Protein backbone atom coordinates (compact mmCIF):
# COMPACT_ATOMS: atom_id res chain seq x y z
CA UNK A 253 0.00 0.00 0.00
CA UNK A 254 1.45 3.39 -1.03
CA UNK A 255 1.61 5.61 2.03
CA UNK A 256 1.31 8.84 0.04
CA UNK A 257 -2.24 8.22 -1.26
CA UNK A 258 -4.85 10.87 -0.37
CA UNK A 259 -7.08 8.30 1.31
CA UNK A 260 -5.40 5.51 3.23
CA UNK A 261 -7.23 2.94 5.33
CA UNK A 262 -5.35 0.06 6.90
CA UNK A 263 -7.50 -2.79 8.26
CA UNK A 264 -10.16 -0.35 9.43
CA UNK A 265 -13.22 -1.38 11.37
CA UNK A 266 -16.06 0.91 12.46
CA UNK A 267 -18.54 -0.33 15.03
CA UNK A 268 -21.75 1.67 15.50
CA UNK A 269 -23.72 0.46 18.50
CA UNK A 270 -23.70 -3.29 18.03
CA UNK A 271 -23.27 -3.14 14.23
CA UNK A 272 -19.96 -3.62 12.40
CA UNK A 273 -20.62 -0.94 9.77
CA UNK A 274 -17.13 -1.34 8.28
CA UNK A 275 -14.96 -4.47 8.63
CA UNK A 276 -11.28 -4.86 7.84
CA UNK A 277 -11.24 -2.17 5.14
CA UNK A 278 -7.86 -1.52 3.54
CA UNK A 279 -7.73 1.04 0.72
CA UNK A 280 -5.21 3.39 -0.87
CA UNK A 281 -7.13 5.83 -3.09
CA UNK A 282 -5.39 8.51 -5.07
CA UNK A 283 -7.75 9.07 -8.02
CA UNK A 284 -9.13 12.62 -8.14
CA UNK A 285 -12.75 11.48 -8.24
CA UNK A 286 -13.87 8.26 -6.55
CA UNK A 287 -17.38 6.77 -6.69
CA UNK A 288 -18.60 4.66 -3.78
CA UNK A 289 -21.30 2.14 -4.66
CA UNK A 290 -23.05 -0.78 -3.00
CA UNK A 291 -26.38 -1.97 -1.67
CA UNK A 292 -28.34 -0.28 1.11
CA UNK A 293 -26.63 -0.78 4.46
CA UNK A 294 -23.32 -1.87 2.91
CA UNK A 295 -21.28 0.82 4.70
CA UNK A 296 -21.01 3.61 2.11
CA UNK A 297 -22.23 6.44 4.35
CA UNK A 298 -20.12 5.18 7.23
CA UNK A 299 -17.09 5.28 4.93
CA UNK A 300 -18.01 8.83 3.82
CA UNK A 301 -18.44 9.95 7.43
CA UNK A 302 -15.13 8.37 8.38
CA UNK A 303 -13.35 10.42 5.67
CA UNK A 304 -14.95 13.60 6.97
CA UNK A 305 -14.03 12.86 10.58
CA UNK A 306 -17.70 12.44 11.59
CA UNK A 307 -17.16 8.90 12.84
CA UNK A 308 -13.95 7.36 14.12
CA UNK A 309 -12.39 4.01 13.39
CA UNK A 310 -12.75 1.37 16.08
CA UNK A 311 -9.83 -0.60 14.62
CA UNK A 312 -7.00 0.02 12.18
CA UNK A 313 -5.29 3.12 10.82
CA UNK A 314 -6.71 6.03 8.82
CA UNK A 315 -4.94 8.87 6.99
CA UNK A 316 -6.90 11.41 5.01
CA UNK A 317 -4.86 13.97 3.03
CA UNK A 318 -1.95 12.98 5.26
CA UNK A 319 -3.90 13.71 8.45
CA UNK A 320 -4.79 11.43 11.33
CA UNK A 321 -8.54 12.15 11.70
CA UNK A 322 -8.39 12.00 15.50
CA UNK A 323 -5.16 13.79 16.30
CA UNK A 324 -5.46 16.26 13.41
CA UNK A 325 -9.22 16.76 13.45
CA UNK A 326 -8.94 20.54 13.02
CA UNK A 327 -6.82 20.21 9.85
CA UNK A 328 -9.27 17.66 8.47
CA UNK A 329 -12.26 19.91 9.17
CA UNK A 330 -10.50 22.75 7.35
CA UNK A 331 -9.66 20.70 4.27
CA UNK A 332 -12.67 18.41 3.87
CA UNK A 333 -16.17 19.59 2.99
CA UNK A 334 -19.27 17.41 3.12
CA UNK A 335 -22.45 17.48 1.04
CA UNK A 336 -25.41 15.28 2.03
CA UNK A 337 -28.55 14.25 0.16
CA UNK A 338 -30.72 16.47 2.36
CA UNK A 339 -29.42 20.05 2.11
CA UNK A 340 -31.75 21.23 4.92
CA UNK A 341 -29.32 19.65 7.38
CA UNK A 342 -26.62 22.06 6.19
CA UNK A 343 -28.50 25.33 5.84
CA UNK A 344 -28.25 27.38 9.02
CA UNK A 345 -28.52 31.07 8.18
CA UNK A 346 -31.63 33.07 7.20
CA UNK A 347 -30.51 34.28 3.78
CA UNK A 348 -28.61 32.66 0.94
CA UNK A 349 -25.60 35.03 1.07
CA UNK A 350 -25.41 34.83 4.89
CA UNK A 351 -25.46 31.06 4.74
CA UNK A 352 -22.49 30.93 2.34
CA UNK A 353 -20.62 33.52 4.45
CA UNK A 354 -21.26 31.38 7.55
CA UNK A 355 -19.21 28.56 6.02
CA UNK A 356 -16.24 30.91 5.87
CA UNK A 357 -16.33 31.88 9.55
CA UNK A 358 -13.63 29.44 10.67
CA UNK A 359 -11.26 30.98 8.08
CA UNK A 360 -11.34 34.34 9.92
CA UNK A 361 -11.04 36.33 6.69
CA UNK A 362 -11.55 40.09 6.57
CA UNK A 363 -14.92 41.54 5.56
CA UNK A 364 -13.85 42.39 1.99
CA UNK A 365 -12.27 39.01 1.32
CA UNK A 366 -15.33 37.24 2.76
CA UNK A 367 -17.64 39.31 0.53
CA UNK A 368 -15.46 38.59 -2.51
CA UNK A 369 -15.39 34.83 -1.85
CA UNK A 370 -19.17 34.74 -1.20
CA UNK A 371 -19.92 36.63 -4.43
CA UNK A 372 -17.66 34.28 -6.35
CA UNK A 373 -19.37 31.18 -4.91
CA UNK A 374 -22.89 32.55 -5.51
CA UNK A 375 -21.96 33.35 -9.09
CA UNK A 376 -20.41 29.94 -9.69
CA UNK A 377 -23.49 28.07 -8.44
CA UNK A 378 -25.99 30.36 -10.20
CA UNK A 379 -27.32 31.84 -6.95
CA UNK A 380 -26.42 35.53 -7.33
CA UNK A 381 -29.99 36.60 -8.07
CA UNK A 382 -31.19 34.73 -4.96
CA UNK A 383 -28.57 36.13 -2.56
CA UNK A 384 -31.10 37.93 -0.30
CA UNK A 385 -33.79 35.26 -0.48
CA UNK A 386 -34.74 33.24 2.58
CA UNK A 387 -32.55 30.15 2.43
CA UNK A 388 -35.29 27.91 3.82
CA UNK A 389 -37.72 28.96 1.08
CA UNK A 390 -35.57 27.79 -1.80
CA UNK A 391 -36.55 24.80 -3.92
CA UNK A 392 -34.82 21.48 -3.23
CA UNK A 393 -32.48 21.96 -6.19
CA UNK A 394 -31.62 25.53 -5.17
CA UNK A 395 -30.95 24.34 -1.61
CA UNK A 396 -28.54 21.70 -2.86
CA UNK A 397 -26.73 24.33 -4.95
CA UNK A 398 -26.55 26.47 -1.78
CA UNK A 399 -25.08 23.53 0.13
CA UNK A 400 -22.48 23.16 -2.65
CA UNK A 401 -21.68 26.89 -2.55
CA UNK A 402 -21.17 26.58 1.22
CA UNK A 403 -18.88 23.60 0.71
CA UNK A 404 -16.81 25.04 -2.14
CA UNK A 405 -16.46 28.57 -0.78
CA UNK A 406 -13.95 27.15 1.69
CA UNK A 407 -11.82 25.82 -1.20
CA UNK A 408 -11.66 22.31 0.24
CA UNK A 409 -9.01 19.83 -0.85
CA UNK A 410 -11.55 17.00 -0.58
CA UNK A 411 -15.32 17.07 -1.05
CA UNK A 412 -17.24 14.09 0.35
CA UNK A 413 -20.72 13.93 -1.19
CA UNK A 414 -23.21 11.37 0.13
CA UNK A 415 -25.98 10.81 -2.41
CA UNK A 416 -26.11 14.51 -3.31
CA UNK A 417 -28.50 14.07 -6.24
CA UNK A 418 -31.07 11.77 -4.62
CA UNK A 419 -33.88 14.31 -4.24
CA UNK A 420 -33.19 16.34 -7.37
CA UNK A 421 -34.95 16.34 -10.72
CA UNK A 422 -32.93 15.28 -13.77
CA UNK A 423 -31.85 18.83 -14.65
CA UNK A 424 -30.66 19.75 -11.14
CA UNK A 425 -29.07 16.33 -10.63
CA UNK A 426 -27.06 16.92 -13.79
CA UNK A 427 -26.09 20.43 -12.69
CA UNK A 428 -25.01 19.34 -9.21
CA UNK A 429 -23.07 16.38 -10.64
CA UNK A 430 -21.22 18.58 -13.11
CA UNK A 431 -20.18 20.99 -10.33
CA UNK A 432 -18.94 18.11 -8.19
CA UNK A 433 -17.06 16.40 -10.99
CA UNK A 434 -15.46 19.45 -12.59
CA UNK A 435 -11.82 19.89 -11.67
CA UNK A 436 -11.78 22.93 -9.41
CA UNK A 437 -8.65 21.79 -7.61
CA UNK A 438 -10.52 19.44 -5.27
CA UNK A 439 -10.74 15.69 -4.87
CA UNK A 440 -14.17 14.08 -4.73
CA UNK A 441 -15.55 11.02 -3.00
CA UNK A 442 -19.08 10.49 -4.26
CA UNK A 443 -21.47 8.00 -2.65
CA UNK A 444 -24.18 7.24 -5.16
CA UNK A 445 -26.77 4.70 -6.28
CA UNK A 446 -26.66 6.31 -9.74
CA UNK A 447 -24.35 3.97 -11.64
CA UNK A 448 -24.24 6.25 -14.70
CA UNK A 449 -22.90 8.99 -12.45
CA UNK A 450 -20.49 6.58 -10.75
CA UNK A 451 -19.12 5.63 -14.17
CA UNK A 452 -18.04 9.26 -14.71
CA UNK A 453 -15.58 9.09 -11.80
CA UNK A 454 -11.91 8.16 -12.19
CA UNK A 455 -12.16 5.20 -9.80
CA UNK A 456 -14.83 3.31 -7.87
CA UNK A 457 -15.14 1.27 -4.70
CA UNK A 458 -17.82 -1.35 -4.15
CA UNK A 459 -18.90 -2.08 -0.58
CA UNK A 460 -20.82 -5.19 0.52
CA UNK A 461 -21.73 -5.94 4.14
CA UNK A 462 -19.17 -3.44 5.44
CA UNK A 463 -16.29 -4.81 3.38
CA UNK A 464 -14.60 -3.65 0.18
CA UNK A 465 -15.73 -6.04 -2.51
CA UNK A 466 -14.00 -4.36 -5.46
CA UNK A 467 -11.89 -1.30 -6.20
CA UNK A 468 -10.55 0.02 -9.49
CA UNK A 469 -11.80 1.40 -12.79
CA UNK A 470 -15.52 2.30 -12.49
CA UNK A 471 -16.45 0.17 -15.51
CA UNK A 472 -14.96 -2.96 -13.90
CA UNK A 473 -16.32 -2.22 -10.43
CA UNK A 474 -19.83 -1.52 -11.73
CA UNK A 475 -19.72 -4.70 -13.84
CA UNK A 476 -18.85 -6.66 -10.69
CA UNK A 477 -21.69 -4.98 -8.77
CA UNK A 478 -24.19 -5.74 -11.53
CA UNK A 479 -23.01 -9.33 -11.80
CA UNK A 480 -23.61 -9.78 -8.07
CA UNK A 481 -27.11 -8.30 -8.43
CA UNK A 482 -28.13 -10.83 -11.06
CA UNK A 483 -26.96 -13.85 -9.04
Ligand SMILES: Nc1ncnc2c1ncn2[C@@H]1O[C@H](COP(=O)(O)OP(=O)(O)OP(=O)(O)O)[C@@H](O)[C@H]1O
Pocket residue numbers: 268269270271272273290291292293294295296297298299
Ligand atom coordinates in the same frame (compact mmCIF):
# COMPACT_ATOMS: atom_id res chain seq x y z
N1 LIG B 1 -25.85 5.31 14.08
C1 LIG B 1 -25.88 4.01 13.83
N2 LIG B 1 -26.01 3.12 14.84
C2 LIG B 1 -26.03 1.77 14.61
N3 LIG B 1 -25.91 1.24 13.38
C3 LIG B 1 -25.80 2.08 12.35
C4 LIG B 1 -25.78 3.51 12.50
N4 LIG B 1 -25.64 4.08 11.28
C5 LIG B 1 -25.58 3.06 10.40
N5 LIG B 1 -25.69 1.86 11.03
C6 LIG B 1 -25.64 0.53 10.41
O1 LIG B 1 -24.38 0.39 9.77
C7 LIG B 1 -24.54 -0.32 8.55
C8 LIG B 1 -23.97 0.52 7.41
O2 LIG B 1 -24.82 1.67 7.25
P1 LIG B 1 -24.49 2.81 6.20
O3 LIG B 1 -25.45 3.94 6.45
O4 LIG B 1 -23.05 3.10 6.20
O5 LIG B 1 -24.88 2.07 4.83
P2 LIG B 1 -25.08 2.66 3.36
O6 LIG B 1 -24.35 1.75 2.44
O7 LIG B 1 -24.71 4.10 3.33
O8 LIG B 1 -26.64 2.48 3.15
P3 LIG B 1 -27.71 3.30 2.24
O9 LIG B 1 -27.39 3.00 0.80
O10 LIG B 1 -29.01 2.68 2.66
O11 LIG B 1 -27.62 4.75 2.60
C9 LIG B 1 -26.01 -0.65 8.41
O12 LIG B 1 -26.20 -1.97 8.91
C10 LIG B 1 -26.69 0.35 9.32
O13 LIG B 1 -27.88 -0.17 9.84
